[in-house]
Amino acid sequence: MSARALTATAMAFRDQRRRPLALILLVVVPAYVITRSIAATLGTPRRIGLPDGVWVTTTMRDLHGAGMGGLAIAFVVGLVGVFVMQSALEGDRRLVLAGFRPGETVLARLLVLLAATALVVGVSALVTALNFTPASWPPLIAAMILIGLIYGAIGALAGAALDKLAATYLILFVVKSDVGIVQSPMFSATPGRLAFLLPSYGPSRAMYDGAFSQSFHAGSELLIGLGWLAVLGVAVYLVLRRAVGSRT
Amino acid sequence: MLSAALPTMTAFVREHLRAPLTLVLLIWIPGFFVLIFASVLGDFAKALGGTLAAQSATAISAGWAAAFLSGTLSFFQVSSSRGADRRLADAGLGPGRVAFARIGASSAIGIAVSAVAFVTLWLRSGIGHPLHAGVAILSFAAIYIGLGALIGAFVRGALEGSLLVILVFALDAFSGPQMTSSGAFAWTPTRDAADLLIAAAGGQGSPGADWLGMAAVALGALAVALGAFWLSARTRS
Numbered sequence: 440m441s442a443r444a445l446t447a448t449a450m451a452f453r454d455q456r457r458r459p460l461a462l463i464l465l466v467v468v469p470a471y472v473i474t475r476s477i478a479a480t481l482g483t484p485r486r487i488g489l490p491d492g493v494w495v496t497t498t499m500r501d502l503h504g505a506g507m508g509g510l511a512i513a514f515v516v517g518l519v520g521v522f523v524m525q526s527a528l529e530g531d532r533r534l535v536l537a538g539f540r541p542g543e544t545v546l547a548r549l550l551v552l553l554a555a556t557a558l559v560v561g562v563s564a565l566v567t568a569l570n571f572t573p574a575s576w577p578p579l580i581a582a583m584i585l586i587g588l589i590y591g592a593i594g595a596l597a598g599a600a601l602d603k604l605a606a607t608y609l610i611l612f613v614v615k616s617d618v619g620i621v622q623s624p625m626f627s628a629t630p631g632r633l634a635f636l637l638p639s640y641g642p643s644r645a646m647y648d649g650a651f652s653q654s655f656h657a658g659s660e661l662l663i664g665l666g667w668l669a670v671l672g673v674a675v676y677l678v679l680r681r682a683v684g685s686r687t
Numbered sequence: 688m689l690s691a692a693l694p695t696m697t698a699f700v701r702e703h704l705r706a707p708l709t710l711v712l713l714i715w716i717p718g719f720f721v722l723i724f725a726s727v728l729g730d731f732a733k734a735l736g737g738t739l740a741a742q743s744a745t746a747i748s749a750g751w752a753a754a755f756l757s758g759t760l761s762f763f764q765v766s767s768s769r770g771a772d773r774r775l776a777d778a779g780l781g782p783g784r785v786a787f788a789r790i791g792a793s794s795a796i797g798i799a800v801s802a803v804a805f806v807t808l809w810l811r812s813g814i815g816h817p818l819h820a821g822v823a824i825l826s827f828a829a830i831y832i833g834l835g836a837l838i839g840a841f842v843r844g845a846l847e848g849s850l851l852v853i854l855v856f857a858l859d860a861f862s863g864p865q866m867t868s869s870g871a872f873a874w875t876p877t878r879d880a881a882d883l884l885i886a887a888a889g890g891q892g893s894p895g896a897d898w899l900g901m902a903a904v905a906l907g908a909l910a911v912a913l914g915a916f917w918l919s920a921r922t923r924s
Binding site: 464467472476479525601602604609612 | 703706708709712713715716719723755756759760763767842844845846847849850851853854857858861
C-alpha cells in the first residue's frame with residue numbers, strides 16, 4: 440500500500456471515529472433487534488428443509504435465533520455501504536483533484552466498509568451466541584460475513600447511484616424482501632422456485648444449514664453467494680473508481 | 688403565511704420526488720408490506736406471542752409501512768436541508784414559513800404513502816371500519832414524521848439518523864401489545880393508533896380514550912416536527 444493510500448485510509452477511519460454515535464448504533468441496533476426478536480418468539484414447532492433435501496423440525500424461536508443475525512447484518516451494513524460511499528463521493532473527488540489516484544481513495548473507503556462489516560458481524564454473532572446454540576458455528580459465521588459483504592456492496596452501489604432517501608428505501612425493500620421473507624423458513628419451509636435469483640440465497644441457505652445441521656450441505660449454495668460477492672465487489676470498485684475519478 | 692409557504696412546500700415535495708425511484712418505492716413499499724408481508728404476518732404474530740388475527744395483522748402492516756417511510760423521509764428533510772433552509776429563511780421567507788412548508792411537504796408525502804397502504808389494505812382484505820382505519824394509518828405517519836424530525840434536529844449524520852429511526856421503529860413495533868405478550872414497555876408512540884387500527888380492521892369501534900390518546904400523540908408529534916423544522920431553519924448568530 441502506498442503512502443498516499445495509507446494516508447487516505449487513516450483519514451477515512453478518523454472520519455468515522457469522529458462520529459461515536461454511529462459506532463454505538465452499529466453495536467446497539469443489531470444487538471437489540473436480535474435479542475428482542477428471539478426473546479419475543481414462542482417455541483412453536485416448525486419443520487423446514489435444508490440444502491440436499493435434509494428436513495429438520497425446529498421451533499419459530501430457534502429460527503429467529505438462526506436468522507435474525509443475517510437480517511440485522513444486511514440492514515445495518517447495507518446502510519453503512521450507502522452512507523460511506525456517499526461520503527466518498529462528496530470528499531474524494533477533491534482528493535483525486537489534489538493528486539491522489541482514484542483507486543487509492545476507493546481502497547480507503549472499502550477498508551472502512553470492511554471494518555464496519557466486521558464490527559456488525561462480530562456483534563451479531565456474539566448476541567446470537569448469547570441467545571441461541573447452533574449445530575455448527577463455522578457455516579453460520581461464514582454466512583453472516585457473506586451476507587454482510589454482499590449487502591455492504593449493494594448499499595455502496597445504491598449510495599453511488601441514488602440519493603440518500605431513495606437508497607435507504609431501496610435497502611429496506613431489498614433486505615426485507617430477500618433476507619427477511621423470501622429466504623426465511625419462518626414463512627416457507629424451503630425457499631421458493633425463484634429464490635436463488637436473489638443475492639442472499641446462498642448465504643441464507645448456509646446460515647440455516649449451519650444452525651440446524653452438524654454436517655455441511657450448502658457447498659453449492661455458498662459458491663453462488665461467493666459469485667454474487669465477486670460480481671458486486673468488482674462492480675463497486677469500478678463504479679466508485681469512475682465516480683471519484685470523474686471531473687465535472 | 689399559507690400563500691408564501693405553499694409554493695415552497697410544492698418545491699420541497701418535488702425535491703424529494705425528483706428521483707423517479709423514490710416515487711416508485713414510496714408507492715411500491717406500502718403495497719408490498721401489506722400484500723406480501725401481511726399474508727404471513729398472522730402466523731408470525733402468533734409465534735411472537737401476540738394475539739393478532741390474520742386480518743388485524745394485515746392492517747398493522749399498513750400502519751408500519753406508513754410509519755417507517757414517513758419517519759425516514761422526515762429525518763432526511765431536516766438533516767439534509769439545514770443549510771438550504773437557513774438560506775431560504777434569510778432570503779426573506781423566515782423560519783416559520785420554511786417550517787410550515789417543510790411540514791406541509793412531509794405531510795403531503797405521508798398522506799400519499801398512507802393512502803397507498805390504505806387502498807392496498809382495503810383491496811387485499813377489506814376493512815370493517817374504513818374511516819377509523821384511514822385515520823389510524825395517517826396517525827402512524829404523523830407520529831413518525833415527528834419522530835424523524837426530532838432525530839434530524841439533533842443528529843446530523845445520515846447513517847446515525849437512519850439507524851436511530853430503525854431503532855425507534857424496532858422498539859415500537861416489537862413492544863406493541865399486538866406483537867408480543869411480554870409487554871416490554873408500558874407505552875409506545877403508536878400503541879393507541881395500533882389498537883385503533885386493529886379494531887377497525889375487525890369491524891369494531893374503539894373507546895374514546897384510544898381516540899384521544901392517538902390524537903394527542905399524533906398532534907404532539909406534528910408540533911414537535913414543526914419545532915424541529917423551525918429550529919433547523921433559524922439563523923444562529
